[in-house]
Structure formats: C-alpha cells, structure tokens
Amino acid sequence: MFGVWLRTEKIVSEEKQGTVMGKIEKDATSLGNLKPTMSPELIVQVKEGVSVKEMSYQEAIREALREEMLRDEKVFLLGEDIGKHGGAFGVTRTLFDQFGPERVRNTPISENTIAGTATGAALVGMRPVAEIMFVDFSGLAMDQIANQAAKLRFMTGGQCRVPWVIRMPQGGGAGKSTAAQHSQSLEVWYAHIPGLKVIHPSTPYDAKGLLKAAIRDDNPVIFLEHKFLYSFRGIVPEEEYVLPIGKCDVKRAGTDVTVVASGYMVWHAMLASQMLAQEGVDVEVVDVRTISPLDEETIGNSVRRTGRAVLVAEACRSYGPTGEWAAVAMEKAFGYLQAPIVRVTGRNSPVPFADSIENGVWPDTADVESAIREVMKY
Amino acid sequence: MDIPRDTLLEMYRRMVRIREFELAAIDLFKRGQVKGAVHPYIGQEASGVGVCMALRGDDLIAGTHRSHGHNIAKGADPKKMMAEILGKETGYCKGRGGSMHIAAFDTGSLGALAVVGSGIPIAVGAALGFKMQGQDRVAVPFTGDAGINTGNWHEGLNMASIWDLPVVFVLENNHYGVSTNIEYSVNIKDLSIRANSYGIPGVRVDGFDVTAVYEAAVEAVERARSGKGPTLLVTESYRFEGHYAGEPEVYRDKKEVMEYRKKDPIPRFRTYLIEKKIADTGVLEGIDSDIKQQIADAVQFAKDSPQPDPSTAMDYIYV
Numbered sequence: 001m002f003g004v005w006l007r008t009e010k011i012v013s014e015e016k017q018g019t020v021m022g023k024i025e026k027d028a029t030s031l032g033n034l035k036p037t038m039s040p041e042l043i044v045q046v047k048e049g050v051s052v053k054e055m056s057y058q059e060a061i062r063e064a065l066r067e068e069m070l071r072d073e074k075v076f077l078l079g080e081d082i083g084k085h086g087g088a089f090g091v092t093r094t095l096f097d098q099f100g101p102e103r104v105r106n107t108p109i110s111e112n113t114i115a116g117t118a119t120g121a122a123l124v125g126m127r128p129v130a131e132i133m134f135v136d137f138s139g140l141a142m143d144q145i146a147n148q149a150a151k152l153r154f155m156t157g158g159q160c161r162v163p164w165v166i167r168m169p170q171g172g173g174a175g176k177s178t179a180a181q182h183s184q185s186l187e188v189w190y191a192h193i194p195g196l197k198v199i200h201p202s203t204p205y206d207a208k209g210l211l212k213a214a215i216r217d218d219n220p221v222i223f224l225e226h227k228f229l230y231s232f233r234g235i236v237p238e239e240e241y242v243l244p245i246g247k248c249d250v251k252r253a254g255t256d257v258t259v260v261a262s263g264y265m266v267w268h269a270m271l272a273s274q275m276l277a278q279e280g281v282d283v284e285v286v287d288v289r290t291i292s293p294l295d296e297e298t299i300g301n302s303v304r305r306t307g308r309a310v311l312v313a314e315a316c317r318s319y320g321p322t323g324e325w326a327a328v329a330m331e332k333a334f335g336y337l338q339a340p341i342v343r344v345t346g347r348n349s350p351v352p353f354a355d356s357i358e359n360g361v362w363p364d365t366a367d368v369e370s371a372i373r374e375v376m377k378y
Numbered sequence: 379m380d381i382p383r384d385t386l387l388e389m390y391r392r393m394v395r396i397r398e399f400e401l402a403a404i405d406l407f408k409r410g411q412v413k414g415a416v417h418p419y420i421g422q423e424a425s426g427v428g429v430c431m432a433l434r435g436d437d438l439i440a441g442t443h444r445s446h447g448h449n450i451a452k453g454a455d456p457k458k459m460m461a462e463i464l465g466k467e468t469g470y471c472k473g474r475g476g477s478m479h480i481a482a483f484d485t486g487s488l489g490a491l492a493v494v495g496s497g498i499p500i501a502v503g504a505a506l507g508f509k510m511q512g513q514d515r516v517a518v519p520f521t522g523d524a525g526i527n528t529g530n531w532h533e534g535l536n537m538a539s540i541w542d543l544p545v546v547f548v549l550e551n552n553h554y555g556v557s558t559n560i561e562y563s564v565n566i567k568d569l570s571i572r573a574n575s576y577g578i579p580g581v582r583v584d585g586f587d588v589t590a591v592y593e594a595a596v597e598a599v600e601r602a603r604s605g606k607g608p609t610l611l612v613t614e615s616y617r618f619e620g621h622y623a624g625e626p627e628v629y630r631d632k633k634e635v636m637e638y639r640k641k642d643p644i645p646r647f648r649t650y651l652i653e654k655k656i657a658d659t660g661v662l663e664g665i666d667s668d669i670k671q672q673i674a675d676a677v678q679f680a681k682d683s684p685q686p687d688p689s690t691a692m693d694y695i696y697v
Contacts (some may be wrong), residue, residue: 120517122505153694158472219697
C-alpha cells in the first residue's frame with residue numbers, strides 16, 4: 001500500500017490501469033503546488049559538451065544498481081518486496097525481470113537478518129545491496145548494523161571487510177501524511193557509529209554516482225534516499241561516472257553566507273538562494289552529500305570565506321546533523337564568523353498526521369530564506 | 379559410525395586444549411592479568427569439538443561471548459588466542475577484540491560475536507554467499523540456549539530454511555542465560571522441537587559425549603553440504619563455571635553443579651578411548667602433558683608480547 005505514495009509522474013503515466021490509478025493521480029496532483037518551483041535547472045551538475053540524459057532520482061538509483069550488477073556478478077540485491085513488486089517505492093522495478101530471483105532476492109520481513117545476511121555474504125566475497133523499506137524500520141536491524149557490521153573489521157584487527165550497502169528511504173514528503181513511523185530522518189543514528197559510511201544524495205546525478213561508489217566501497221555504507229526526491233528529475237551523463245564518497249559538494253558558489261544542507265533541504269537552500277540573489281545576497285550552498293565521514297574541510301573553508309553559516313536539516317533539532325555542522329564551523333572558522341550560526345531544522349516532535357500540525361514540522365524555503373536574512377543583519 | 383583413531387585422538391587433544399586454556403585464562407583473570415571478562419567453556423568441550431571435527435577447514439563458524447572453546451575446536455592457535463585475551467598486538471585481533479571477540483579467519487572462525495544470537499544472521503549470510511558462488515562450504519553458528527528466544531534465532535532459522543542454505547545451527551543448552559534457567563525461559567522441554575516451526579530437522583544429542591555430537595554433526599553437515607538445507611542441532615550440556623570467571627552463582631545450587639560435574643566430558647572420553655583400546659593411559663598422559671606445555675608456552679608468549687602501539691588506535695575502522 002505504501003507504493004502508491006510517491007511514485008514518479010513518469011511511472012504514473014506508465015501505470016494507467018487498475019484501481020490504484022485514481023489515488024496515484026490524486027496524490028501526484030496534491031504535490032502540484034510544490035513541484036514546479038523545484039525545477040531541475042536549480043541544480044546543474046553536468047558540464048557543457050557532455051552527452052546527457054534526463055532521469056528521476058529513483059531512475060538514477062535503479063540505473064546505478066543495474067550498471068553495477070552488470071559490471072560485477074558478486075553484486076546482488078536483497079530486501080522486502082524488491083522482486084516483481086519492485087520495492088515499496090518501485091526503485092528495483094524491472095531488475096527482477098532482468099537478473100532473476102537469485103540476484104534480486106525477496107526476503108521475509110526480518111530486518112535484522114536482512115542486515116546480518118548482507119554482512120555474512122559480504123564476509124565471504126559477495127557485495128550485497130540490501131533495501132530496508134523505510135529508515136524508520138531500521139531500528140529492528142540496529143544490532144546487525146551498528147554492533148556487528150560496523151565493528152567487525154575493527155574488532156578482528158583487520159582480518160575482514162564488510163562491503164555492503166544498505167539502502168533506506170527516509171524523510172517526509174510535504175503534505176504526504178505518513179505520520180510518525182514512516183517519515184523520519186535518521187542519518188545521525190548511523191553517522192554516530194564509527195565504521196559506517198553514510199550517504200544522503202540530493203540529486204539524480206549524485207544519487208547515481210554515489211550509489212555506484214558505495215557499491216564499490218569495501219566498507220559498510222548506509223545509503224539514505226529521500227522519499228520526496230524520488231520523483232525529482234535531473235540531468236546525468238550518458239557515460240559512466242562514479243563520485244567520491246566523503247566529500248561535500250558546493251552546489252552554488254557564493255561570497256556572503258554559507259548554507260550547509262543535505263538531501264531535500266538542499267533544494268530549499270537553492271531556491272532561497274535564487275530568491276535572495278535578486279536582492280544582491282550571494283549565497284554559497286554546501287551539500288553534505290556524505291553525512292559520515294564528514295568533510296569538515298569544505299564546510300570550514302566555505303565559512304571562513306563567507307563569515308556566516310546557516311545550517312539546514314530535516315531531522316529533529318536535538319543532537320541532529322546541524323549540531324555537528326555548527327561545531328565544525330566553529331572549530332574551523334571561529335575567528336572568521338561575523339554572525340551567530342543559525343540552525344534551521346525539523347521540529348523536536350514525532351511527525352504528526354493531521355495537516356494542521358504536520359505543517360511546519362519540516363523546514364521549507366521560507367525558513368531558510370528568513371535564516372539567511374537573519375545572519376545578513378550582522 | 380566407525381570414527382578413525384586419528385580423529386578420536388585429535389578430538390581428545392582439542393578437548394584437553396580447551397580445558398587447559400580455560401583454566402589458564404581463569405587463573406590469569408583472577409590475578410588481574412586478563413582485563414574485562416572471561417566466559418569459560420569448561421564442561422562444554424565435547425559440544426564444540428564434536429561439531430568442529432565434523433567440519434572442513436574452509437567451513438565457517440560464528441561464535442558467542444563464550445567462544446574460546448569454539449575457536450580452539452576449529453583449530454585456532456592457543457598462542458594467538460592467549461595473546462588476544464591479554465590485549466596484545468600478537469593476538470588474533472591485534473588486541474582490538476579481547477576474549478569476547480576472538481576471530482581466526484585463517485582457521486574458519488569468522489568471529490566471536492558477543493550479542494546473544496547475533497552470529498546467526500551472519501552465518502546465514504555466509505551460507506548464502508557460499509551457495510551463490512557455487513561453493514560446497516557450510517556455515518555453523520553456535521548459540522547458547524538463551525539465544526533461542528532472540529529475534530536473530532527466529533529470523534535466521536526461517537531465512538535459512540526457505541532458501542535451503544548450508545547451515546548447521548548449533549544450540550548448546552548449558553541451561554543458563556546468565557542467571558536465568560532455560561526451563562523458565564521456554565515452555566518446552568525439548569528445545570529441538572522448535573526446528574519443526576521452520577520445517578527443518580531438529581536433532582538433540584548428549585553434549586557430554588563427543589562421539590555422539592560428532593556423529594550427529596557429520597550427518598547435519600553432510601545434509602547441508604549436499605544442498606538439502608539447514609539442521610538444528612541441540613547439544614545438551616552444562617556450564618560448570620559461572621557465567622563469567624569469578625561470578626558468584628547465587629542462582630543455582632552447588633549440588634546441581636556437583637551432579638553435572640560427574641558428567642565431565644573429558645574423563646568420560648578418556649575412559650571410552652581406553653576401553654575401546656584406541657589409546658592407553660600412557661598415550662593419553664603424553665597428550666595431557668604436551669597440551670599443558672603448549673598452554674604454558676601460550677601464556678608466556680602472551681605475557682612477553684607488546685600491547686598495540688597507541689599510534690595505531692585508529693587502524694582498522696575503515697578499509
């Protein structure tokens with residue numbers, strides 16, 4: 001039932017059949033007032049002259065999986081309903097038909113053993129890519145992820161490596177009404193554990209290049225996909241490319257203020273920057289597309305140049321990512337700061353259901369804009 | 379089953395090696411030379427040795443916090459093990475793991491995993507990896523009786539059973555999860571009947587009888603290796619020592635312990651070997667004395683070895 005929430009518009013048009021159609025169209029329509037403002041032109045990452053194609057964030061993830069499975073027979077997928085059904089969000093759709101039930105392996109609902117199975121298979125030479133349906137469910141897998149996979153190499157003195165990826169959708173979609181157990185942003189759960197790498201891409205280009213890098217990485221990598229971004233479209237190169245893990249990406253260069261953001265919040269940061277540019281405020285947007293290990297240098301260098309920092313994350317405020325980024329900005333650029341650091345974050349609350357109280361639980365463009373105006377007063 | 383003489387004598391060697399290793403570890407712990415905790419396997423030697431002697435070198439085991447015995451049973455070097463529990467750079471895990479995390483990948487031990495039941499999903503994954511790569515290897519997760527009530531257990535046995543994976547799940551019933559008796563924790567007497575829930579064979583065997591464990595393990599391993607799927611093997615045993623060395627054991631009667639100590643698997647196996655004329659007292663005493671020396675050498679090696687250099691504290695976190 002979850003699969004109907006966030007299908008891309010393209011898939012909607014492909015699926016004009018069956019009784020769910022009306023609901024999908026309705027859902028897609030309900031996003032209408034938000035989507036047009038986030039046009040792909042806001043973030044352009046491919047150089048002139050490179051042969052390109054347009055695809056959604058969801059398609060980019062699927063293409064990364066397909067390419068890596070074709071490249072390396074040790075790569076296989078496992079997770080709940082990822083087979084013919086294609087996963088709760090349709091990400092693995094078509095891969096089952098192409099690669100079959102051995103390499104696109106449906107599992108029972110057993111999150112801890114999905115993660116543990118990935119670890120065991122990785123220890124004997126496979127390169128598993130597991131899907132956990134929602135990051136909210138990953139609490140069930142926490143022992144295998146945080147106590148086992150993350151620590152095995154260390155506590156065995158380097159005798160082994162655990163080259164897996166666990167993909168998990170996270171975040172809320174504005175107006176999606178998915179309430180408290182299907183909407184969280186939990187990147188800091190994993191970023192707090194040494195031994196794990198944590199990636200959260202904001203664009204189709206980043207999603208594809210970083211997922212390919214994650215699959216080739218010899219460490220356990222948590223790959224967090226933003227549910228609301230699945231339908232976002234962008235330009236990616238025709239040719240193969242792999243992006244570096246562990247680096248922030250400057251999505252927009254600027255001189256007056258640094259906005260540090262990740263995932264969907266990057267888009268709010270870009271939109272706010274575009275609006276403020278008309279008033280002569282030159283914003284630099286740093287996308288923390290690898291949450292951990294954190295690229296402290298890029299954040300520090302940017303804040304040293306601009307002297308101002310606004311930090312934007314969808315996760316709850318307390319002990320969230322922005323606390324870490326603020327400490328980095330302070331440690332790396334204290335003497336250069338011209339204004340207090342301002343945080344824009346999710347509310348310290350479980351995500352509510354009803355519109356009236358769901359509204360405002362996550363930051364939006366106006367919140368980022370107002371925070372930038374705040375630091376520009378100094 | 380006709381078990382070759384060499385195999386029987388190697389079983390005896392490994393059981394005595396475990397016993398002597400554990401006695402030395404307890405002694406070092408009581409002297410304050412082993413930090414942290416030691417969870418002795420004394421009394422359960424026949425279980426680990428009976429199972430591991432049925433495995434090939436390239437088969438994999440996954441252990442628990444109480445896995446000195448499993449590692450030695452699988453062929454680990456007592457020197458590198460003793461060095462590990464003393465936190466030395468020459469240990470299997472270069473002093474990063476300690477008593478509860480000894481892994482010896484060179485002998486097919488992918489690690490002592492000290493959260494109860496956590497080795498089960500990992501062994502299931504290793505078995506999946508074997509199957510997908512067309513290898514005829516087998517994975518064996520050991521768990522104490524208390525592991526039977528974890529989510530790992532249910533999820534892992536189920537997953538292995540639906541995919542017919544080459545796993546032998548060994549449940550060592552030593553009767554206690556820390557202080558809690560298994561009779562309190564489950565509403566069944568015969569733990570092996572839980573196999574029925576997963577549609578796999580459940581076998582219950584006297585865990586003090588190394589040949590009985592071996593014979594049951596050979597059958598389960600053969601089943602797994604030939605692609606017929608997993609087996610649950612319950613070894614009925616007992617933990618002679620406390621949960622950890624020096625633990626006060628307020629939850630059990632000393633008489634109960636004394637009764638079980640009468641079943642000690644090592645004297646029992648000695649008698650068997652002598653009665654079956656596999657070896658005479660002289661041969662067995664020779665083995666005993668060699669092993670005592672081997673463990674004394676291991677202790678000396680461990681004591682003489684350096685701790686990890688502080689400059690290497692951040693090594694092995696990432697590849």
